Amino acid sequence: MTGQPARPRVYLDHNATAPLRPEARAAAGAAMDLACNPSSVHAEGRRARALVEEARSRVASLVGAAPAGVVFTSGATEAAAFALTPDLGGDGRRGFGRLLVCATDHAAVLHGHRFQRDAVTVLPVLPDGLLDRDALGDALAAGGPALVAVQAANNETGVIQPVREIAATVRSAGGMLVCDAVQAAGRIDCRDFGADVLLLSGHKLGGLAGAGAAVAATPDVVWGAAMLRGGGQERGRRAGTENVAAIAAFGAAAAASAPGPAVGALRDRFEAALLALAPDAEIFGRGAPRLPNTSAFAVPGVVAERLLMALDLDGVAVSSGSACASGKVAGSHVLDAMKVKTDFTSGAIRVSFGWDSVAADVDRIVHVLGTALHRMRRGRLRAAA
Template identity: 40%
Template sequence: MTIYLDYNATTPVRPEVVDAMTPYFGVCFGNASSGHGLGREAKGALEEAREAVASALGARERESVVFTSGGTEANNLAIKGTAWAAWGRGRHIITSAVEHRAVLGACHALEAQGFEIVCLPVDADGLIDPERVKQSLRTDTALISFMHANNETGVVFPIAEIGRLAREREIIFHVDAVQTFGRLPVNVDALGVDLLTISGHKIYGPKGIGALYIRPGTKIAPQMHGGEQEFGVRAGTENVAAVVGLARAALLARESMPTENERLRTLRDRLEEGILCRIPGVRRNGDRDQRLPNTSNISFQGIRADSLMVALDLEGIAVSAGAACASGSPESSHVLRAMGRRPEIDGGGVRFSLGAGTTEVEIEHILELLPPLVERVRAATGQGGGQEYNAEHNP
């Protein structure tokens, strides 16, 4: 039995999405910038998909959606593009210590170019305090950038509250919604955002496609040059097939969200409660309630996360030790360290992220397999864990 529990890393493409994309690899192969019939056909599909994505975001104008190659490019465009466009206003940027590497990397690049980056801390549950955000605002603050939900722990930030703070002070507010779009309701007006990032492959769409919502009137400096595609914001021939796939995946995700979230939450809670009850020396990472319904991040005392990940992989179970984008990095999770965890003592965090293919049978199989597996890995490393650890940190 092969069990996939790494849906926060990527998802399989739905058959309906493949069907929607297929014509644009063959008979409808035109360049959306061409003026002939095939080009106009591609352009029509492009704009129809743009309208669908804008609707999914609650955006009033389809022109507010700019397609990119994925979440990383969209985050870079949002952060660097806004920073350079707002150069005259100020060079102070606020973000958090637990952001995705695409956001932190873009901020570090700007820091090397003279911008001042403030990475706000989170509490032990991985939550950001809006009051701390408020206290950090300055007259020269040009941008606030936070994730909607953390990719490792699933913890959801109070974005709407922060959005109100940004709006009151007329500060540009960017949100990385890669993990929430298609999983939680995302409405750009309700959240109060000026910029919002989404990605196709997190919602059973194709890889290599994402989008950036840009509120009308928001100034942004292009980061790619060479054409006037995407309203002059992002040069390059549009990937029509992938754009169509993203739009179709977004529609399907919205339709299934209510029932699927409840199903995944039930399975996630069953998995998590079983682990906490059956295995000594384990700890949940992240707030119990304010998180995605499909995500559980658990530390196993005395075990490196990558060691347990490999052991599970050998049993046919795919999970993640941190973020997929950081795979191969010798560093421990920057997210867990920001939450005050000590991986060398507490154990690394293993992320179990459930999805459309997850079943109750799979969860029960993992709960039967995991306790003796953890015991073997601990024995191999000469480590152990105690029930006191569970009781103290998981009331």
């Protein structure tokens, strides 16, 4: 039997994981060919160490930090747990009795810190997803100096927080700001955020999973106690032999990442077509600054799980909110915090473009989405009859 060749799939889930960049693949391959411990003092070990330090410089350059401030971890989740500790210090201060965290931050920040539960205050957001800065000011004034965690750009909606202004507010109250820049890095300029610590992830940039970093973005950061203890790797801040291949790929992906207008044009083109197909669609965070690659939306009466399955069967990969919930389609704490109506939250879909996205990808998802919505609407009409 012969048939039509299968159409190539379209991947529009970069916020979950970006496809591996050619530069990162080459860097990882070179590191695996070397296959040596970077703590060894022989020539092979020194070459492995050189790869790690080159990656450290590249990651630091991406966010405008000093290479010495980069602590490599297994990913952003570990970086968050390492940085969000009561004994983080800086500018003459050592330790914080409380943590203030934005309600729409990633679960790794909301639940992965090292503070006691009763020492944590969750800060609300406005309906557009931006931090309620009046609530931040009130919380800062309500007790002693606080460590504050605010995501630079939301992984579900793409909403960008005014990090510089938030950092100034926190600093004036004697606090420090830890900023999850996982989604922002490589998509917007993160070199002058003013935050004290930035959290990064290699695979969001087009590197390999298994490498992330906590970055001291200001020179006065004094790291807290190490989580992983043993050897003296990462200057005693994170024990364990470095994942040289993933770190090298992280550095290569960081060097290849450059914010540009092209991906934003794709996102805008998609949203215009979406609203033409479904004028009643809700695009979350549309009234706030957003990442140029991210579109989170819902169509009334359309359940996310059914729409995800329809798109997947027709060769288009997108997601529903965060991809960090064991592959489940579940409710979104982000949309709940934004007080989005339930009939929209049940249908929330996230489309995220990236470095390998092209105009044809927009045409494909619009065609497939239009077909799926037509079928679902026709099914609802039949059921109602």
